[in-house]
Amino acid sequence: MVLLPPDESSQRTIKRSRVLSYVLVTLAAVVLSLRPDLFGDPQTQPAHALLHVWRIVLGIVLAVAALGVQVLVGVRWRRSLRTDSRAPGNRGPHPR
Known part of the structure; x- marks a missing residue:
């Protein structure tokens, strides 16, 4: 299957x-690289461990969101190519 280059609106998208x-990957990197010292002394703050867990979870969620954006845009672009190729002049024989 040969894919045509995207049109102007698809290129912008x-x-x-x-x-x-x-931006999402950069935010994930910043969140994951936060030093534990920024959250204070673990002996004086009982929620210190939870802050570490949320830092890791938030970093992973941001990285997965970045991947999800790329997948979503790619799927929509491919779907639009399929619907454009089925324009009235491009239809093949009707399946029974």
């Missing part, structure tokens, strides 16, 4: 999704 993904 793809570019915006890439920027959004880069």
